[in-house]
Amino acid sequence: MPHRRRPHCIACGALCLAAILFLCLMGLNAGPETPPLLSVASTIALRHGVQMPQMGMGMGGRLKEEWHGGGAVAAANDAISVGIRHLDTAQVYGTEDDVGQVVRTCGVPRDAMWVTSKLNNWHVCTMSFNETIASLNTSLTQHLGLTHVDLFLLHAPPCGHVIESWRALLHARDALGLTRAVGVSNWNVARLEALSHAGYELPQVVQVEVHPWLPQHGLVDYCHAHGIAVEAYGPLGPSARWHDARLGVIADAHGKLPQQVLLRWLLQRGIVPIFGTHSPKHLRSDVDLYDFELTADDMREITQWGANKSAREYVFHSSQWADDDVASCLERLGCAPLLGVP
Numbered sequence: 001m002p003h004r005r006r007p008h009c010i011a012c013g014a015l016c017l018a019a020i021l022f023l024c025l026m027g028l029n030a031g032p033e034t035p036p037l038l039s040v041a042s043t044i045a046l047r048h049g050v051q052m053p054q055m056g057m058g059m060g061g062r063l064k065e066e067w068h069g070g071g072a073v074a075a076a077n078d079a080i081s082v083g084i085r086h087l088d089t090a091q092v093y094g095t096e097d098d099v100g101q102v103v104r105t106c107g108v109p110r111d112a113m114w115v116t117s118k119l120n121n122w123h124v125c126t127m128s129f130n131e132t133i134a135s136l137n138t139s140l141t142q143h144l145g146l147t148h149v150d151l152f153l154l155h156a157p158p159c160g161h162v163i164e165s166w167r168a169l170l171h172a173r174d175a176l177g178l179t180r181a182v183g184v185s186n187w188n189v190a191r192l193e194a195l196s197h198a199g200y201e202l203p204q205v206v207q208v209e210v211h212p213w214l215p216q217h218g219l220v221d222y223c224h225a226h227g228i229a230v231e232a233y234g235p236l237g238p239s240a241r242w243h244d245a246r247l248g249v250i251a252d253a254h255g256k257l258p259q260q261v262l263l264r265w266l267l268q269r270g271i272v273p274i275f276g277t278h279s280p281k282h283l284r285s286d287v288d289l290y291d292f293e294l295t296a297d298d299m300r301e302i303t304q305w306g307a308n309k310s311a312r313e314y315v316f317h318s319s320q321w322a323d324d325d326v327a328s329c330l331e332r333l334g335c336a337p338l339l340g341v342p
């Protein structure tokens, strides 16, 4: 008697085939998640859906003197020619005019460029709400010549009353459209916690000194856990450390320079390096970071070098309080002194 397939067997077979096909397709997509490849065009997502280019060129600091007489404009244009789209200036740097000129004339669409500036609450400790808005407007209309910046930071931690300025920054972003994102610089976890305890929105970005000898583990972990992007200034650390034999071994293993390893270490930690150079040769080296990857062992090794030593002499350095002290600091002092509230 000829074998006749029963209808439910056919259905079973079809189901099995469908299941196998489904599993194969899942297998293609479901491996361990591969992080997107880094490139000079990589961006970091900020809260409120803003994308910030991950590699930023610093337009201030120690380099200011060399940048007189058109030097800053030439350096920023050169940075753009090698793919940099993120320029970091500040009211105190004296380079807002140069940055504005470059952004307006470089030929890259405005919305593809990222401009950060910072409120000069470094020398003027306490600014009212209105003074803060006026100061940002002065940057935009009299120096940058732009309708908005992409990020505006409080440059220094509170040496006076900081809340009015913070409220003004949020208003400048949400109601006036003068900046797309807001943040703070040189703050530590205690101050961020105080801001949050006082009921204010946390910054979208925190800019502090970070490099392997000041790894800021506690602050970086806190920021990433709270959806705050971390920008590293002084990313190369003290130049005396570039000859560290352990750094040399890792650099040689990848055929790269010590400075490139230092910058790559930050990128792989999901941090935004804000590097500075006025040398075209160093610029090209500082963006040549995308043809190698530090191994997990390299990352672990470098991460252990931290001596928590600052290359700077700022008295209000952000690691002034150990992270362990945050809870007791808040308990003892409350939020107000940490925010400069009288």
Ligand SMILES: NC(=O)c1ccc[n+]([C@@H]2O[C@H](COP(=O)([O-])OP(=O)(O)OC[C@H]3O[C@@H](n4cnc5c(N)ncnc54)[C@H](OP(=O)(O)O)[C@@H]3O)[C@@H](O)[C@H]2O)c1
Pocket (backbone or CB within 6 Å): 057, 058, 059, 060, 061, 062, 063, 088, 089, 155, 185, 186, 207, 208, 232, 233, 234, 235, 236, 237, 259, 274, 275, 276, 277, 278, 279, 281, 282, 283, 285, 286
């Ligand atoms: N928020 C704040 O309070 C704060 C404070 C400080 C800085 N910042 C920002 O961060 C930016 C960068 O800070 P930074 O200038 O101290 O950072 P950095 O990039 O760590 O250091 C810059 C120094 O490294 C040298 N350099 C750069 N690339 C090099 C390379 N490939 N080989 C050898 N030397 C190299 C530069 O010299 P050459 O010019 O000779 O290349 C310069 O002397 C500033 O411009 C500013 O925008 C912010």
